[in-house]
Amino acid sequence: MNKNRFAKRVAVAAGLFFLCAAPGLTRAQSSPPSPVQPPPKPLPVVRPKKITPPTDDFAGLQYTDEQQATIDQIHQDVKSRIDAVVKNEKLTAEQKDAMLAGYHRMERSQVFKVLTSAQRKEVLRRIRARHAAEQAVQNKQSLPK
DSSP: OHHHHHHHHHHHHHHHHHHHHHHHHHHHHHSOOOOOOOOOOOOOOOOOOOSSOOOOTTTTOOOOHHHHHHHHHHHHHHHHHHHHHHHOSSSOHHHHHHHHHHHHHHHHHHHHHHSOHHHHHHHHHHHHHHHHHHHHHHHHHHSOO
């Protein structure tokens, strides 16, 4: 008796399975398969690159011999690091750009530490003036026409 109940349940389940599967089989056999279109690829995001090189806020400062020697050593150290990054083939372009930007920031901060207080004030004045000019240009461009 238990075998009959089990057999009936298996037969009903198999029948339902074939009923559900049969329409898909006949439909797939009757019409040609439609070509599968891949999803559209998103456009790559292109970040605008800076056209002008950053201005040298340290240009025109008069350095002592000791300052000049220290600054030259900083430049050589950063140049060797930059060369290593440029030659590294394991890094992506974005990683290289980020590392190079970081090395340039480090170089600027190290050179800034070598300056006297009067030289630091002059460099800060130049930086503030440059930021104000960039802000003015940006405000002009953002105004509605």
